[in-house]
Amino acid sequence: MSENDENKTNDLIKIKIGHLIKFAHNFQGIEVHVLVSGKFIKMNYGNEQFVDILKKLQEKKLEEVYINQVDCKRIMAEIQQVISSKSATDQNKMQSSENSLEIMKAFVTQMGVTKEAIDILNTINKNTLGVLQHSQNLMDWIKRFKTQCSDEFLKSILTSYLCCRIIDQFPWSSTSIKEKSCLASVLCDINLSKEDFAALKDYEENGTQISDKLKQHPLEIIKILSARKDIVSSETIVIIEQHHERPDGSGFPYGIQGPRFNQLSTIFIVSQQFINQLVKCNFDYQQRKTILETVYEVYRGKNFDKAISALVTVVNN
Numbered sequence: 001m002s003e004n005d006e007n008k009t010n011d012l013i014k015i016k017i018g019h020l021i022k023f024a025h026n027f028q029g030i031e032v033h034v035l036v037s038g039k040f041i042k043m044n045y046g047n048e049q050f051v052d053i054l055k056k057l058q059e060k061k062l063e064e065v066y067i068n069q070v071d072c073k074r075i076m077a078e079i080q081q082v083i084s085s086k087s088a089t090d091q092n093k094m095q096s097s098e099n100s101l102e103i104m105k106a107f108v109t110q111m112g113v114t115k116e117a118i119d120i121l122n123t124i125n126k127n128t129l130g131v132l133q134h135s136q137n138l139m140d141w142i143k144r145f146k147t148q149c150s151d152e153f154l155k156s157i158l159t160s161y162l163c164c165r166i167i168d169q170f171p172w173s174s175t176s177i178k179e180k181s182c183l184a185s186v187l188c189d190i191n192l193s194k195e196d197f198a199a200l201k202d203y204e205e206n207g208t209q210i211s212d213k214l215k216q217h218p219l220e221i222i223k224i225l226s227a228r229k230d231i232v233s234s235e236t237i238v239i240i241e242q243h244h245e246r247p248d249g250s251g252f253p254y255g256i257q258g259p260r261f262n263q264l265s266t267i268f269i270v271s272q273q274f275i276n277q278l279v280k281c282n283f284d285y286q287q288r289k290t291i292l293e294t295v296y297e298v299y300r301g302k303n304f305d306k307a308i309s310a311l312v313t314v315v316n317n
């Protein structure tokens with residue numbers, strides 16, 4: 001190992017070792033640093049294998065390492081190549097998509113959004129929705145992947161899927177508008193940790209309090225995205241801004257009410273809420289009528305009527 005002469009925090013990106021290992025064959029040999037007593041130490045592989053060193057660090061209870069920003073572009077190109085493979089099995093597509101999303105979370109939150117990142121997120125959506133659409137039915141897809149993917153990842157895909165089906169109920173439906181909504185689904189919680197997801201789940205299901213910082217997470221993402229309005233649409237940004245708002249004003253971050261809801265946001269919100277409830281009842285689709293009633297109870301109101309009516313049509317078909 002060699003110690004850095006100066007603090008390179010600005011040039012280094014923190015990344016979970018587990019994520020590097022999952023794509024190890026693509027990252028082989030990149031410069032890796034560990035943070036020891038406030039100083040960055042560059043790893044020296046010597047004769048050891050890249051993965052073996054990373055695993056040894058994990059055994060020492062180290063969860064994260066640091067990589068150079070300049071390597072992130074190459075890594076994104078590698079990821080895009082892996083997830084664009086036409087020969088990948090459904091299982092491989094799902095696994096590489098979830099791993100890629102985890103890596104993109106680290107890159108986007110620390111480096112901002114780039115065209116390469118958006119391309120990867122769009123490919124992830126295309127792949128996962130493709131696997132879902134090729135499955136015999138929704139329940140078959142859930143059965144295949146619910147033990148292999150995290151609930152957060154499945155929620156994101158299912159929200160995208162439901163959103164697209166609801167949008168198709170409207171005469172203005174288009175591929176472009178569906179892509180913008182799906183992009184909101186993978187970006188809306190990109191800055192949240194596993195602990196944040198657990199706290200939000202408790203808030204949604206049991207009404208427990210969440211921190212003010214967590215309530216600000218839509219605005220933090222918007223700040224990142226607004227710097228690149230040339231590659232992220234205003235529709236995607238508004239959906240993310242409003243995805244935790246409620247028609248009675250009890251949502252966050254602004255507690256908006258009534259006409260300030262965008263139509264696409266209402267579709268996204270009711271989709272997300274339906275899926276949250278579906279996950280809560282362990283994906284038991286037989287309970288869909290009860291779930292619809294629960295969603296209607298919270299989200300009824302003039303601005304949500306069209307979205308809820310379309311949701312009912314989609315779920316009952």
Ligand SMILES: [Fe+2]
Nearest residue numbers: 188189243244
């Ligand atoms: Fe969120």
